[in-house]
Amino acid sequence: xxxxxxxxxxxxxxxxxxxYIKPGDCCVDATCGNGGDTEFLCRMVGENGRVYGFDIxxxxxxxxxxxxxxxxxxxxxxxxxxxxxxxxxxxxxxAAVIMFNFGYLPxxxxxxxxxxxxxxxxxxxxxxxxxxxxxxxxxxxxxxxxGYEEKEKLLAFLRELDPGKWLVLxxxxxxxxNDPPLPVFVLRLDPR
Amino acid sequence: xxxxxxxxxxxxxxxxxxxYIKPGDCCVDATCGNGGDTEFLCRMVGENGRVYGFDIxxxxxxxxxxxxxxxxxxxxxxxxxxxxxxxxxxxxxxAAVIMFNFGYLPxxxxxxxxxxxxxxxxxxxxxxxxxxxxxxxxxxxxxxxxGYEEKEKLLAFLRELDPGKWLVLxxxxxxxxNDPPLPVFVLRLDPR
Numbered sequence: 001x002x003x004x005x006x007x008x009x010x011x012x013x014x015x016x017x018x019x020y021i022k023p024g025d026c027c028v029d030a031t032c033g034n035g036g037d038t039e040f041l042c043r044m045v046g047e048n049g050r051v052y053g054f055d056i057x058x059x060x061x062x063x064x065x066x067x068x069x070x071x072x073x074x075x076x077x078x079x080x081x082x083x084x085x086x087x088x089x090x091x092x093x094x095a096a097v098i099m100f101n102f103g104y105l106p107x108x109x110x111x112x113x114x115x116x117x118x119x120x121x122x123x124x125x126x127x128x129x130x131x132x133x134x135x136x137x138x139x140x141x142x143x144x145x146x147g148y149e150e151k152e153k154l155l156a157f158l159r160e161l162d163p164g165k166w167l168v169l170x171x172x173x174x175x176x177x178n179d180p181p182l183p184v185f186v187l188r189l190d191p192r
Numbered sequence: 193x194x195x196x197x198x199x200x201x202x203x204x205x206x207x208x209x210x211x212y213i214k215p216g217d218c219c220v221d222a223t224c225g226n227g228g229d230t231e232f233l234c235r236m237v238g239e240n241g242r243v244y245g246f247d248i249x250x251x252x253x254x255x256x257x258x259x260x261x262x263x264x265x266x267x268x269x270x271x272x273x274x275x276x277x278x279x280x281x282x283x284x285x286x287a288a289v290i291m292f293n294f295g296y297l298p299x300x301x302x303x304x305x306x307x308x309x310x311x312x313x314x315x316x317x318x319x320x321x322x323x324x325x326x327x328x329x330x331x332x333x334x335x336x337x338x339g340y341e342e343k344e345k346l347l348a349f350l351r352e353l354d355p356g357k358w359l360v361l362x363x364x365x366x367x368x369x370n371d372p373p374l375p376v377f378v379l380r381l382d383p384r
Contacts, residue, residue: 015211019207155366158366158367159366159367160367161367162367163365163367163368163369166367167199167365167367168365168366168367169199169363169364169365169366170363170364170366171361171362171363171364172361172362172363172364173355173359173360173361174347174350174351174360174361174362174376175350175351175352175353175354175355175358175359175360176355177355184366187199
């Protein structure tokens with residue numbers, strides 16, 4: 001069953017990203033949610049690293065802060081109750097890894113979800129912060145009546161990224177039914 | 193540029209598969225070609241491991257044998273000039289990793305290429321040999337007037353695999369133009 005767990009989307013992303021994070025790096029969790037990814041990033045960057053976390057919901061930010069405190073790595077994080085499209089106003093260094101989880105807060109109010117236009121702005125802001133050889137992960141959710149417009153806009157935008165500068169891997173679950181989440185990875189190839 | 197190389201398809205597959213191979217394992221290269229993957233597998237399984245290699249072209253088998261000899265790991269391999277759809281007649285143990293590269297021999301006669309029907313048979317044979325937690329990689333090429341039928345048949349077959357028993361990841365290059373190769377990974381989830 002270890003393998004099954006390993007291929008839940010969060011574990012899948014962590015496995016992929018772990019190769020790209022070194023102690024002391026700066027990373028960004030663009031959508032803290034319950035803080036699982038923020039904690040992962042804090043562990044990976046070590047005590048000399050820095051993780052910036054964003055969420056528009058105060059509930060998510062406080063849950064994440066509590067989680068990091070429990071894990072003993074709260075001092076590595078800077079958490080902001082702000083939309084991820086504003087991340088470049090807060091992050092003033094290059095990031096090795098930037099993580100996005102679109103959609104709504106797990107266990108929270110489903111009416112409050114990321115939106116296509118601000119998500120696209122946030123991804124563009126993230127790309128501007130990504131260092132050479134850095135990676136952005138995007139977990140895109142769609143299902144019921146939500147998420148389709150966001151997914152379509154994000155994928156259309158990523159399709160047009162210059163292949164000499166960016167490598168975009170769309171790594172879908174091919175044989176799962178009912179709108180499985182879609183993990184996407186964007187690697188910065190150019191040295192700037 | 194290291195990163196760019198890392199995301200050529202062969203390197204991409206090797207990175208993914210490396211986690212699934214332990215010293216002493218049995219692996220299969222279903223399509224030896226120039227032997228690059230066979231050598232990778234031989235290195236990964238170590239001196240107590242075993243790699244079975246198949247190719248329908250004598251030229252490919254002899255190139256691969258020479259390559260393994262040069263690399264000092266020839267004794268770990270059993271190479272057969274036989275179609276990959278017959279692999280289960282030769283391999284009598286469970287495999288940790290099985291690699292496929294469809295299409296024609298690089299630098300060889302483009303008229304001699306893998307064919308949709310036998311490729312499908314070979315993949316089914318491979319799945320029957322894969323051990324729990326084992327992985328099959330399939331690099332699918334299409335372009336010009338070739339490979340489309342094979343790609344379509346393979347993807348249709350993989351789409352129907354029971355999601356409780358198999359995890360199928362289709363990991364495409366999203367922003368490359370002109371028919372980029374398509375890496376696919378199939379993980380055996382069930383304990384049999």
